[in-house]
Amino acid sequence: MSWMDDGGFVMDLLPHRRHFDGGPLIEMRFSTSNGVESFLLTKTEVERVRRECNRILKEMKETEK
DSSP, rough: OOOTTTTOEEEEEEEEHHHHHHHEEEEEEEEETTTEEEEOOOHHHHHHHHHHHHHHHHHHHHHHH
């Protein structure tokens, strides 16, 4: 199964695009049965996604015990 199969996602740095504050932009693409949804994220938003992923992974690990 590929990352871009139904339910998959990919994140890419957009080196030639900048947020209005000058920071880098990241494109996050989700593949669904209805097509591909694309979101532009700032570094701060990517850090928030990382925190949420770490939080839920910790919860999942605790339920495995």
